[in-house]
Amino acid sequence: MDLFRRNNALNLNDNTVNGATADIAITTHGSDFYFAICAAMGLSGFIFIGLGYRKARRDRLFHYITASVVFVACIAYFTMGANLGFTPIAVEFPRSDPKVAGTYRSIYYVRYIDWFITTPLLLIDLLLTAGMPWPTIMWVVVVDEIMVITGLVGALVESRYKWAYFVFGCVALFYIVYQLAWESRIHAKSFGRDVERTFMMCGSLTTLLWILYPVAWGVCEGANLIAPDSEAVFYGVLDFLAKPCFGALLLWGHRNIDPARLGLAIHDYGDADAVVQEKKIKPETAASGATATHPDGYNGTAPHVDNTV
Template identity: 65%
Template sequence: MSNFFEKRAGNNALNVNTNTQNDKSVAIAITTHGSDLYWAICAIMITATMVFVGLAATKPRHHRIFHYITAAITMVAAIAYFSMASNLGWTPIDVEFQRNNPVVRGVNREIFYVRYIDWFITTPLLLMDLLLTAGMPWPTILFVIVVDEVMIVTGLVGALVKSSYKWGYFAFGCAALAYIVWELVWTARKHANRLGSDIGKAFVSCGSLTAFLWILYPIAWGVCEGGNVISPDSEAVFYGILDVLAKPVFGALLIWGHRGIDPGRLGLHLRDYDSDPAVYDNDKHANDYGIPANNTGVTHTGVANTGVAHTGVAGNNNTTRPTDGVVTGAEHV
């Protein structure tokens, strides 16, 4: 009986979700050690998400944009790591280089495409965090995000190609990465420093971390999906450390850096319904006179609501106030 409970308490993911997909088995795949690590990172991502959302609740709604973006990053990553820990979201791909090392010996390798789905969603959000912090113009932000998507897609396609042509996609991805890093360390950094020393400091700390970590991802790709040099368990360690530093740790640094920065200084003039005088006071004034909020100025009779009474004498227009909560539009005497 004790053996039964010990077995039930362990990680059973690989027994439930085996190393067979579409009637094809994979030779080089994660073990329970890799699955355990993925579960641990999943827990870190979930915890970080709850912390970021909790911190957002302490701020006015129009000051929460960076909390929400950062929480979305770790939330998506948590789902991806749940999938990988469960030994799901992968496909077997024949390796270009067959090794004699027992941990990478075999004709095919487990490629987690769910990792790239995660990156396709989260890396643009990471860049938005950084480029909005730097106050970059929207055309630049959109173009950098498109280049980032090219980087992720070429990485995925390269990982799914078994021939040497995968390195062509790898080269395209590296070129895209080089442009992104250049934008971060040069253009965006200069832009952030002009907005103030506190903004510049927040950007440099987070931007430098991101640029450094992202340069390491192609190395991880080269020894994992690309070159089949290290085992899938070691792949879990390599990518896992990078993702924890690039997402929860990055997010903590970013939110800490923004603790005293008003988003308005970054050009983010966000409105909140019950705190924006342009909206709230106008609706309150309208309700005082029985006028529906966001009144279009047109009555049910089709007469424009000008609030002006026409006496029929030129130059003798007097403003009237609606009475008894009824909008009469124009009164003709």
């Protein structure tokens, strides 16, 4: 039956692009894996959107951002599974291993298009969770874009100059890791233990996984050490953990966090008031001079962050 026939993508879309043929390319196994990750990304996106519709429109910001990440990744993985979105690039280091022997390797530029869109969204998810101000968020996003672009340029360079771009990207990554591991972590503490826990869980996962991406680049696009099928698994597992798993963890952490606490006072067109107001202190509490305390440690005195939308 047609429903169960073998993956035919590589027969329909061969390894030749503009007259050059990639002789180091994925097999049907790599294509199958890319399609499997594509399905996981798409399913995650619909689940995230479905969970968002259980909340008021003003509280769906993190659902929309996170769903956007996995939907973009879904399209990118479909493209790679179909053996499209790549260009043959001559390898700097020819190998004798039959799995990586050859002259031209498939470099999937569509992967970097995916990252150019999704990694800023992931950082926005994290930095908004930490209540970081917009100027800082925009600056970190620009550094992230530098990291992705230098990774793409390096992958497309055939000479040893590719490693200079690798270094540029690593420097950008180290700055992002510093922001997540230090400044944003400290800032998140000001908003209560529940916000701090959510940021720590998601920020730690992102930091650990993103440090592994340069390793993947080095053994795949850089040094031509592992086969394209293994490249598919390496990047695919990292992306699965960094996007659907990250998204599930983030949305679970945000389930009881009011976005207004993070400076995200969003007005819905059906609301009577234009700004979401903080809960008022009970009169008897105010009269006694006591301070109202959030059950998770938030005392209402977090630093003001104007991220009003």
